[in-house]
Amino acid sequence: xxxxxxxxxxxxxxxxxxxxxxxxxxxxxxxxxxxxxxxxxxxxxxxxxxxxxxxxxxxxxxxxxxxxxxxxxxxxxxxxxxxxxxxxxxxxxxxxxxxxxxxxxxxxxxxxxxxxxxxxxxxxxxxxxxxxxxxxxxxxxxxxxxxxxxxxxxxxxxxxxxxxxxxxxxxxxxxxxxxxxxxxxxxxxxxxxxxxxxxxxxxxxxxxxxxxxxxxxxxxxxxxxxxxxxxxxxxxxxxxxxxxxxxxxxxxxxxxxxxxxxxxxxxxxxxxxxxxxxxxxxxxxxxxxxxxxxxxxxxxxxxxxxxxxxxxxxxxxxxxxxxxxxxxxxxxxxxxxxxxxxxxxxxxxxxxxxxxxxxxxxxxxxxxxxxxxxxxxxxxxxxxxxxxxxxxxxxxxxxxx
Amino acid sequence: xxxxxxxxxxxxxxxxxxxxxxxxxxxxxxxxxxxxxxxxxxxxxxxxxxxxxxxxxxxxxxxxxxxxxxxxxxxxxxxxxxxxxxxxxxxxxxxxxxxxxxxxxxxxxxxxxxxxxxxxxxxxxxxxxxxxxxxxxxxxxxxxxxxxxxxxxxxxxxxxxxxxxxxxxxxxxxxxxxxxxxxxxxxxxxxxxxxxxxxxxxxxxxxxxxxxxxxxxxxxxxxxxxxxxxxxxxxxxxxxxxxxxxxxxxxxxxxxxxxxxxxxxxxxxxxxxxxxxxxxxxxxxxxxxxxxxxxxxxxxxxxxxxxxxxxxxxxxxxxxxxxxxxxxxxxxxxx
Numbered sequence: 001x002x003x004x005x006x007x008x009x010x011x012x013x014x015x016x017x018x019x020x021x022x023x024x025x026x027x028x029x030x031x032x033x034x035x036x037x038x039x040x041x042x043x044x045x046x047x048x049x050x051x052x053x054x055x056x057x058x059x060x061x062x063x064x065x066x067x068x069x070x071x072x073x074x075x076x077x078x079x080x081x082x083x084x085x086x087x088x089x090x091x092x093x094x095x096x097x098x099x100x101x102x103x104x105x106x107x108x109x110x111x112x113x114x115x116x117x118x119x120x121x122x123x124x125x126x127x128x129x130x131x132x133x134x135x136x137x138x139x140x141x142x143x144x145x146x147x148x149x150x151x152x153x154x155x156x157x158x159x160x161x162x163x164x165x166x167x168x169x170x171x172x173x174x175x176x177x178x179x180x181x182x183x184x185x186x187x188x189x190x191x192x193x194x195x196x197x198x199x200x201x202x203x204x205x206x207x208x209x210x211x212x213x214x215x216x217x218x219x220x221x222x223x224x225x226x227x228x229x230x231x232x233x234x235x236x237x238x239x240x241x242x243x244x245x246x247x248x249x250x251x252x253x254x255x256x257x258x259x260x261x262x263x264x265x266x267x268x269x270x271x272x273x274x275x276x277x278x279x280x281x282x283x284x285x286x287x288x289x290x291x292x293x294x295x296x297x298x299x300x301x302x303x304x305x306x307x308x309x310x311x312x313x314x315x316x317x318x319x320x321x322x323x324x325x326x327x328x329x330x331x332x333x334x335x336x337x338x339x340x341x342x343x344x345x346x347x348x349x350x351x352x353x354x355x356x357x358x359x360x361x362x363x364x365x366x367x368x369x370x371x372x373x374x375x376x377x378x379x380x381x382x383x384x385x386x387x388x389x390x391x392x393x394x395x396x397x398x399x400x401x
Numbered sequence: 402x403x404x405x406x407x408x409x410x411x412x413x414x415x416x417x418x419x420x421x422x423x424x425x426x427x428x429x430x431x432x433x434x435x436x437x438x439x440x441x442x443x444x445x446x447x448x449x450x451x452x453x454x455x456x457x458x459x460x461x462x463x464x465x466x467x468x469x470x471x472x473x474x475x476x477x478x479x480x481x482x483x484x485x486x487x488x489x490x491x492x493x494x495x496x497x498x499x500x501x502x503x504x505x506x507x508x509x510x511x512x513x514x515x516x517x518x519x520x521x522x523x524x525x526x527x528x529x530x531x532x533x534x535x536x537x538x539x540x541x542x543x544x545x546x547x548x549x550x551x552x553x554x555x556x557x558x559x560x561x562x563x564x565x566x567x568x569x570x571x572x573x574x575x576x577x578x579x580x581x582x583x584x585x586x587x588x589x590x591x592x593x594x595x596x597x598x599x600x601x602x603x604x605x606x607x608x609x610x611x612x613x614x615x616x617x618x619x620x621x622x623x624x625x626x627x628x629x630x631x632x633x634x635x636x637x638x639x640x641x642x643x644x645x646x647x648x649x650x651x652x653x654x655x656x657x658x659x660x661x662x663x664x665x666x667x668x669x670x671x672x673x674x675x676x677x678x679x680x681x682x683x684x685x686x687x688x689x690x691x692x693x694x695x696x697x698x699x700x701x702x703x704x705x706x707x708x709x710x711x712x713x714x715x716x717x718x719x720x721x722x723x724x725x726x727x728x729x730x731x732x733x734x735x736x
């Protein structure tokens with residue numbers, strides 16, 4: 001069947017993060033400018049840095065997801081499943097009914113770490129001379145978490161997993177749209193899931209980019225990021241198939257490679273510039289059409305400088321759209337952030353409200369790019385969401401009312 | 402969905418890196434090393450010439466970069482429009498090193514280089530970096546669907562006229578731990594052997610003078626599958642591409658279980674080949690299957706007992722099973 005020219009609509013959202021266990025709780029926290037970043041309790045570590053924890057153990061998450069006790073699920077699978085369940089319910093979709101109606105259903109998940117929390121148990125137990133359970137290693141690969149989610153939801157038609165570090169979920173959203181428009185699928189869950197774990201904490205620590213205090217995106221005094229955890233999923237459907245009121249439409253998107261450094265972003269923001277520019281082109285929009293940008297804004301010296309430079313290049317120094325980073329509330333949720341932040345964009349469009357960056361005091365040197373610091377009512381026609389990852393993998397999405 | 406194969410490259414347990422030699426000589430069967438079919442590594446020094454960079458690369462990345470560069474060599478596309486990579490496990494060796502290091506040293510002395518190389522998208526990112534490529538770059542990591550997903554992405558973008566060329570590369574590596582885990586599960590029985598390797602393809606949206614074959618259909622199937630599920634899927638895919646199942650000249654079977662039994666169950670194809678005997682079992686082995694389908698269609702040969710012999714081939718199907726969980730079908734036709 002030929003591809004349809006229409007757009008995909010966001011018909012449901014699901015979010016779990018350190019500022020809420022569902023979309024409504026997340027939204028309330030955002031409006032109250034309440035950060036979820038605090039001390040590390042989930043596991044013991046010599047690196048006592050602030051993190052954004054959900055505050056539930058794997059057992060509690062399994063119970064929340066309605067899973068049978070005693071089975072092994074990675075934290076990635078558990079978080080992802082909870083967000084997917086919420087997104088489907090929000091869209092009013094019952095998988096078994098949709099299947100009976102002949103709908104092709106898929107899931108595309110983005111994760112950077114897969115079942116690493118369980119792999120850590122295996123190696124730690126082995127080291128301690130305790131019984132290391134093989135089943136702790138079966139969940140290791142990124143795809144295993146997606147498979148668990150799909151199995152539990154009863155999704156069989158299509159499933160895949162994208163692992164492009166911190167832009168994983170954004171890339172999942174892109175593939176979902178392509179599959180819909182080419183009628184390979186009728187309903188698709190797209191987003192990402194990543195948990196806090198020792199591996200990532202130590203990885204980011206070894207790179208020296210963790211802030212020891214609350215992160216300060218786009219601030220002159222910023223010194224690094226705070227890690228978070230969570231999952232964010234959207235239900236996408238072809239807009240012509242949706243009778244109900246939807247959150248927004250996915251107007252355009254692009255993925256570009258910065259091709260500068262394995263972990264750092266280029267000073268001139270080439271990759272981010274290209275991703276945003278191409279996303280606008282695909283959406284058929286001009287830079288001036290963007291009303292708000294949910295920036296990647298991690299709070300590292302490098303990311304925010306590069307991203308803001310790309311803003312100046314694309315939009316012009318004095319006409320950067322209003323923008324903010326929500327990572328000061330959630331922490332950097334890595335592979336999940338593109339999904340969580342896309343869902344935040346959907347909520348902002350629906351509620352006509354811009355959520356500001358919190359903890360911002362000082363404009364960056366030499367860059368006239370100051371994020372929103374006050375919650376503002378605004379008509380948001382077109383909104384951009386950025387996600388940049390290691391390996392130069394940068395992605396930009398454009399949503400519209 | 403359709404994509405033309407302009408060029409390809411294959412690193413595997415068999416001497417496939419120089420395809421003219423591999424198909425020009427009598428049929429080579431790889432030798433197992435303690436139950437593992439390790440890749441026959443090409444001379445990485447001559448491919449990745451920067452010694453510093455090469456030293457920092459893990460085995461997965463060396464294989465992936467080398468097959469990718471080799472697939473681009475001699476084509477007009479030093480910079481394809483998009484790069485799609487597929488690896489189910491990513492840099493497993495570096496992952497394990499980093500994990501053991503933080504556990505053994507109480508989270509001290511962790512080497513960031515292992516962390517960086519552990520992530521799934523490292524070899525895709527490194528390829529982009531090496532080619533100074535600013536186009537679409539994405540990594541799929543989903544077991545036996547990883548490579549298939551990368552192909553689907555490339556073909557959809559071609560159908561949308563967003564790209565004309567794509568470099569699609571699969572890579573996975575053997576590690577002692579994964580082998581051992583699967584051994585404890587009793588997986589390495591009935592002649593199953595763990596393999597590794599990397600296959601790269603330069604795909605184009607329209608044929609040119611170098612094109613010999615094209616991917617004209619692709620389907621992923623989630624297990625468990627019944628015989629009729631599979632049969633229906635094979636028929637459906639063939640019909641959609643405008644063929645009948647009787648037209649399938651070559652069935653390339655990548656089965657994990659008993660090949661003889663499965664061959665009978667599947668049944669289709671004038672000629673049937675068990676392709677995993679050359680590459681072993683790993684998540685992205687379907688990349689090897691596609692490479693072999695393209696080569697056999699291009700060269701119009703099939704394997705007999707010891708030699709490659711001439712055959713008239715038009716249509717090939719690659720059927721791949723990964724741990725009875727992920728199944729895929731790829732339909733490949735001469736151009």
